[in-house]
Amino acid sequence: MAADEVERLKEWVRELSPRRVLVQAPPGLIDVARDVSRILEGMGVEVFFSGGMCWGGCDLALREALELGCDAIVHVGHAEFVRSHSIPVFYLEHRYQNYGPVASLLPEILRALRGYGRVALGATVQYLDLLERLAEDLRRAGHVVLMGEPSNHLRHRGQVLGCDYSTMTSLDKDVDAHLVLGSVFHGLGLALITEKEVFAADPHSQKLVALREMAERVLRKRYAQILAFKSSRKVGVLVSVKPGQMYLGLARWLVGLLRSRGYDAELVVVDEIRPEDLEGRYEALVNTACPRLSVEDQERFRVPVLLPNEVLVALNVIGWEELLRRGLLSSYPQSWVMTVLTERPRP
Numbered sequence: 001m002a003a004d005e006v007e008r009l010k011e012w013v014r015e016l017s018p019r020r021v022l023v024q025a026p027p028g029l030i031d032v033a034r035d036v037s038r039i040l041e042g043m044g045v046e047v048f049f050s051g052g053m054c055w056g057g058c059d060l061a062l063r064e065a066l067e068l069g070c071d072a073i074v075h076v077g078h079a080e081f082v083r084s085h086s087i088p089v090f091y092l093e094h095r096y097q098n099y100g101p102v103a104s105l106l107p108e109i110l111r112a113l114r115g116y117g118r119v120a121l122g123a124t125v126q127y128l129d130l131l132e133r134l135a136e137d138l139r140r141a142g143h144v145v146l147m148g149e150p151s152n153h154l155r156h157r158g159q160v161l162g163c164d165y166s167t168m169t170s171l172d173k174d175v176d177a178h179l180v181l182g183s184v185f186h187g188l189g190l191a192l193i194t195e196k197e198v199f200a201a202d203p204h205s206q207k208l209v210a211l212r213e214m215a216e217r218v219l220r221k222r223y224a225q226i227l228a229f230k231s232s233r234k235v236g237v238l239v240s241v242k243p244g245q246m247y248l249g250l251a252r253w254l255v256g257l258l259r260s261r262g263y264d265a266e267l268v269v270v271d272e273i274r275p276e277d278l279e280g281r282y283e284a285l286v287n288t289a290c291p292r293l294s295v296e297d298q299e300r301f302r303v304p305v306l307l308p309n310e311v312l313v314a315l316n317v318i319g320w321e322e323l324l325r326r327g328l329l330s331s332y333p334q335s336w337v338m339t340v341l342t343e344r345p346r347p
Ligand code: SF4
Pocket: 055, 056, 057, 058, 059, 081, 161, 162, 163, 164, 244, 245, 289, 290, 291, 292
């Protein structure tokens, strides 16, 4: 942990004086979570570790913390996502400072970007402190490099999430290609909502991947799932209890819409969404939780797992081309879907 992060954490503890804190971290950052625990215990705080998956800043373990009488949560590895919560939350982002792995990927990045003069640059939160230096290296090689300001769920300049690329899509018209410093997962999400080429440069795996073709394949598969949905009747509309993934109003509204179109739809409350828990109960599912589940995990399900906007295509409220224009992924599906519906007569 960086010294300034340690000091910020200690200052937070001194101000808040919590008695018991739940520490939450993705599996890969358990050592950082243990460092946090040592600091907290050294200041007289009782520490519990969350054993859950911790998929993102959306996945705050608020219910567990309250059940266990914790006064606060320390959430490791993600930037703030949920803005209001019932107990204080300290987000410890844990950013990498070592530029070495980026520098060793640089020749490959420059080769890939040949012919793309103007480039939008973004990164997942752990690489944000390396972005400015990478931008400088790209500029020295003759590129114009742009980084977008945060909006929606994003908190930092150039930051991306698997469900929110507004820092980069806001620059889409001004650039020839996008470069995401992060995993293929993060690059692919962007490639699904832009027609420009997207490169993911992953300092951890030392791989650079172009994602346009992969995204086209994923979109074709999504369309096939929409067609399959049309012949289903028994539909489960999933609503998540994860604080940053809960769209209850949207889920209720979708149940009503589907019933009005002759589907036998019901609302299903979920935490982790696993095929084995839902198998055999529905002919199709609608996913109002993390949108990446429908993209990454569809093949684990035997039934279509549509996103709310894909349901609009299945019901002929909008066409597939319009969905592509508006973007498959949305960090605010409620506003996306409702905007579509207020722009045209209610189906
Ligand atoms: S992509 Fe999914 S897990 Fe990641 S922040 Fe968005 S909702 Fe959460």
